[in-house]
Amino acid sequence: MQKFLEADLTLFAVPLYLLAVLLEMRWSRQQGLGLYHGADTRASLAMGLLAVLVELLPRMLAILVMVKLHEISPLRDVVQYQWWAWVLLFFLDDFSYYWFHRSNHEIRLFWAGHVNHHSSRSLNYATALRQGVGERVHKFLFWLWLPLLGFDPAMIITMISLNLFYQFWIHTTAIDRLPNWFENIFNTPSHHRVHHASNVRYLDRNHGGVLIIWDRFFGTFSQEVAEEPVVYGLTSNLESDDIVTVALHEYRMLWRDVRRAGHWREKWRYLWLAPGWSHDGPDKRANTLRRRSTR
Numbered sequence: 001m002q003k004f005l006e007a008d009l010t011l012f013a014v015p016l017y018l019l020a021v022l023l024e025m026r027w028s029r030q031q032g033l034g035l036y037h038g039a040d041t042r043a044s045l046a047m048g049l050l051a052v053l054v055e056l057l058p059r060m061l062a063i064l065v066m067v068k069l070h071e072i073s074p075l076r077d078v079v080q081y082q083w084w085a086w087v088l089l090f091f092l093d094d095f096s097y098y099w100f101h102r103s104n105h106e107i108r109l110f111w112a113g114h115v116n117h118h119s120s121r122s123l124n125y126a127t128a129l130r131q132g133v134g135e136r137v138h139k140f141l142f143w144l145w146l147p148l149l150g151f152d153p154a155m156i157i158t159m160i161s162l163n164l165f166y167q168f169w170i171h172t173t174a175i176d177r178l179p180n181w182f183e184n185i186f187n188t189p190s191h192h193r194v195h196h197a198s199n200v201r202y203l204d205r206n207h208g209g210v211l212i213i214w215d216r217f218f219g220t221f222s223q224e225v226a227e228e229p230v231v232y233g234l235t236s237n238l239e240s241d242d243i244v245t246v247a248l249h250e251y252r253m254l255w256r257d258v259r260r261a262g263h264w265r266e267k268w269r270y271l272w273l274a275p276g277w278s279h280d281g282p283d284k285r286a287n288t289l290r291r292r293s294t295r
Helices: 002-009 011-029 037-074 083-106 106-119 127-130 139-143 153-168 180-185 188-195 212-216 243-260 266-274 286-293
Strands: none
Touching: 002 139, 011 127, 011 153, 011 180, 037 153, 037 243, 083 139, 083 153, 083 180, 083 188, 106 188, 106 266, 153 188, 243 266
């Protein structure tokens, strides 16, 4: 287990994260931007700590499963710690993250565990730490195919943590668009502002981790445009920064909808269709709203 603790670079990055929060907070105050609000920031930091605690058991179980899958992989003696294996793993890890993140937005059961990351009405480095709590339970399922390809589980854990480390800096409004070649390939603050938007135009877009190429290829990319400024938060914002409310509100609403659905097919759809589907009301799923807005 010591090997996997050393492979996870996230804990080593925590002091850098907190320093960045303090520096951005000071800059916001000096510029009079009002990017930080006390209760909102405290909720973000609490969500980050809660996510770490909730992930402990699923991570341990995932590592055990990865080790077993790696042991039966016919490629385990081929794919080791070569440079090309790290490069290949970088792309496969980011591909896994894309589908994990996209699923969190397009499957309501998963959205219930991810929504608190989007519940802040501000975008700042504290928001980056407002990690989804419930998503920690199913997160590693999206990476279990990699040890079967021969990748050592310690390599996978390292790459997952590097991917998350990259994503921290893009949670900001302080950085404008970067050179076009960079914007075309990598996830950037501009792309991620779109991801955190509640505007219909931007809903459920730009799910990539390090790379934005997956969104471009699979049709989930949206450019940030000056004529429609990003509005942060949820389509129906919370009126509370209470920790329990932030962490569990969507699970409560999901349970309410499942209970009032009459047929088991409808209950199933509430769990597995995208947020916004209703058996007895208007369809408010992101793609449906977009189609209506362009008519």
